[in-house]
Amino acid sequence: MLGVMTAVWIIVAVIAIGIYLSWTAGRLDRLHARVDSTRAALDAQLVRRASIALEIATSGLLDPASSLVLAGAAHDARGAEEDDREMAESELTRALRIVFEEPGQVEDLRARLGGDELVGELQTAVRRVPMARRFHNDAVRSARAVRRHRLVRYLRLAGHAPYPVTFEMDDEEPPTLLPGGSAAT
Numbered sequence: 001m002l003g004v005m006t007a008v009w010i011i012v013a014v015i016a017i018g019i020y021l022s023w024t025a026g027r028l029d030r031l032h033a034r035v036d037s038t039r040a041a042l043d044a045q046l047v048r049r050a051s052i053a054l055e056i057a058t059s060g061l062l063d064p065a066s067s068l069v070l071a072g073a074a075h076d077a078r079g080a081e082e083d084d085r086e087m088a089e090s091e092l093t094r095a096l097r098i099v100f101e102e103p104g105q106v107e108d109l110r111a112r113l114g115g116d117e118l119v120g121e122l123q124t125a126v127r128r129v130p131m132a133r134r135f136h137n138d139a140v141r142s143a144r145a146v147r148r149h150r151l152v153r154y155l156r157l158a159g160h161a162p163y164p165v166t167f168e169m170d171d172e173e174p175p176t177l178l179p180g181g182s183a184a185t
Contacts, residue, residue, distance in 0.1 A: 032161045034139045034142075039167070041135070046085075046129060048128075049125040049126060050074045050089075054078070055118065056070065057071035059118065070095050070099050073095035073096075076092070086167060090170040093172065137167065143164045147163070
């Protein structure tokens with residue numbers, strides 16, 4: 001009788017451990033999918049921001065020096081290799097802050113034909129990049145937290161999925177492009 005009870009408890013324990021491992025592997029898979037989707041969203045926002053910046057730079061609405069600085073940074077950001085992407089995107093952020101440092105620059109651009117629409121699109125893109133980066137980095141942190149558990153590491157529940165990495169860049173928005181930024185500065 002005692003042997004049967006022990007066997008039953010062992011079977012129950014094995015089943016419980018199997019369910020836990022299956023649930024953990026599924027959770028880790030969902031977290032990796034979330035990392036991939038947030039990275040795709042971040043990439044889309046970065047490409048959108050660079051495209052709008054390049055459109056503004058080539059529109060003829062800015063002075064030649066500002067156009068050159070912005071066009072160079074936007075072009076570099078769009079064509080950057082994965083290893084250099086963070087640096088190129090940070091350079092685009094700095095170029096946007098330099099070009100739109102003066103509140104008068106934004107107001108002048110808005111006053112020109114088609115400028116108001118471009119500034120509006122740029123404001124939206126500049127505001128969305130930090131949010132997309134934050135969502136991505138939060139997803140990466142969540143996946144890393146699960147991957148750090150000993151059982152996950154020992155049993156290799158992550159499979160062959162690459163270790164998730166955060167995207168670190170300077171994404172401080174130019175103050176003049178923030179809602180009410182022209183009047184506040």
